[in-house]
Amino acid sequence: MGQMRSVTRAFALLDEGAHTPGEVLTRLNRYQRALADEKLFTIIYAIVDPHHETVSWASAGHPPPLLRAASGKTRLLAGGDAMIGLADLAYEQIENPIDPGDTLILFSDGLVERRGETLDVGLKRLATAAASGPTRPTALREHVLTQLLSPTRELHDDVTAIFVRIQNRRPSLDPHPQRTLAPKLHSQSAQRRFP
Numbered sequence: 001m002g003q004m005r006s007v008t009r010a011f012a013l014l015d016e017g018a019h020t021p022g023e024v025l026t027r028l029n030r031y032q033r034a035l036a037d038e039k040l041f042t043i044i045y046a047i048v049d050p051h052h053e054t055v056s057w058a059s060a061g062h063p064p065p066l067l068r069a070a071s072g073k074t075r076l077l078a079g080g081d082a083m084i085g086l087a088d089l090a091y092e093q094i095e096n097p098i099d100p101g102d103t104l105i106l107f108s109d110g111l112v113e114r115r116g117e118t119l120d121v122g123l124k125r126l127a128t129a130a131a132s133g134p135t136r137p138t139a140l141r142e143h144v145l146t147q148l149l150s151p152t153r154e155l156h157d158d159v160t161a162i163f164v165r166i167q168n169r170r171p172s173l174d175p176h177p178q179r180t181l182a183p184k185l186h187s188q189s190a191q192r193r194f195p
Contacts, residue, residue, distance in 0.1 A: 004041065004084075007031055012045065021045040021058035022093035025084070029060065032085040040083040044106060048098065050166050055098045058091045060084045063109050063123065066130055068140070070101030074127040103137055103165045105130060110157030111148055137163040 011027045046057035059080030068074045079094040112122030133143035141163045
């Protein structure tokens with residue numbers, strides 16, 4: 001996975017980062033298939049643009065992002081394609097609006113999957129926890145992890161969760177703003193390992 005992470009970063013930064021998430025995953029898939037390695041894996045690649053208030057993303061068999069609106073309502077962002085390595089295909093780029101005060105939650109399957117349950121049950125559990133949590137990303141992250149990672153329940157996969165919130169929009173006079181996340185995003189992540 002370390003090698004695939006490095007290859008993904010290289011494709012994402014190629015040509016000064018001019019490629020869409022769909023193009024990056026298409027290249028990654030072709031690279032994996034050229035290795036003649038039969039391993040399959042999931043990945044999601046997203047770009048949050050605070051200036052245009054959008055998130056552009058592509059998914060290869062990965063659980064969908066969850067968007068929690070400032071009002072507290074949640075919805076899973078639909079879309080995505082097959083796992084990396086499964087078939088030769090062009091990955092679709094999906095774009096969704098993300099308003100100031102909204103929180104985008106990106107997560108690994110270890111957060112929602114449980115043995116003996118369908119994925120839908122875990123996704124609903126995540127949506128319920130996110131809807132009932134506080135608004136600040138740090139507090140929301142802790143609330144969601146506490147709700148979903150009960151110490152009495154045995155987990156069988158790593159857990160990664162990234163919480164991104166767009167702050168209030170600042171007007172820009174530059175018609176081509178730089179792609180920087182620092183001034184307008186508040187992001188919190190958590191990673192936990194389980195045997």
